[in-house]
Amino acid sequence: MKSPSKFLVASLLSSAVIASTGMLSAQAVAEPVSDQILSSLMLDVDKAGTSNHLVAVGDRGHVLWSEDEGKAWQLGENSTQVLLTAVDFPTVNIGYAVGHDAVVLKSTDGGRSWNKVYEDKEAEVPLLDVLFTDANNGFVMGGYGYLLQTTDGGKTWHNRFDSVENFDEFHYNGMTQLKNGMLMMVGEAGTMYRSSDNGKSWETLESPYEGTFFGVSALEQLNGAVAYGLRGNAFITNDSGDTWTELDTGTEQTFFSGLVLKGNMPLLVGTGGTFSRNDGDDVLVNNQSDRAVLTGIVKTSDNVFVVTGENGIRRVDPSVIGL
Structure with a gap:
């Protein structure tokens, strides 16, 4: 049996959340x-x-933007009501969001308004x-080995399904670009891949774990990442995925997101409202x-x-992890 996927978790959470308002007008x-x-x-x-501009996405196609680092939020103008799962802004103004129905949205004004640049309801x-290495070049990925690439800011999309060895159609849950320019992608059932040619081809990596990975983040060193x-x-x-070392996280809670703090310290968050930080000692x-x-x-x-999550979006003081 396949491991539970992020979109299943998101769907379960969504059904438990109090129904929010429907589509909002531009006013x-x-x-x-x-x-x-x-x-x-x-x-x-x-x-x-x-x-310092922030953009968040979630239930009912809601897109929120903040000009003051999350103290106050505004609603973005949007044309979809599907659950949005991820957002990436390669520049101050240009960003992309993805979600159910294989929908891809694009903003050119910092998240205030959005246009649909791709959708595949039949799939x-x-x-x-979603990962964009600059304003025009990026990837969207998801369930059942779905992987697309654009080189023109979402005007056209190229199917990259066959560029990855994924006969079981495991879900792709996360992608990052290492400091050396290499791309790394992780997903269901311990699947891990890397690309040294900007996604034209993908090499299957030997995984240190058979369970699902929900994300991967680049570390400060050229060849480093944490999955x-x-x-x-x-x-x-520390060698672009050739070898992996287990990180002591101090918990058995599942991690859905993470970032790397100054000093190359991974900070991971997930179920149970968990924050986990390992500073090497x-x-x-x-x-x-x-x-x-x-x-x-x-x-x-x-x-x-x-942070975003089951109970919405909020600011959290760094003292919760001893900073």
């Missing part, structure tokens, strides 16, 4: 977001380029992650009081973490 874009929407299921958050596939997933499992590579674990699932995280310039 609502400049108004503050209601507490109901702020506390509804949000699955990912990203910084717009190198700015009945959720897209689970994380089910039951508190996380692994670090000690492991610190903190569970938020509501125990709500956490699905996304970014660090702001004022040294605060903005």
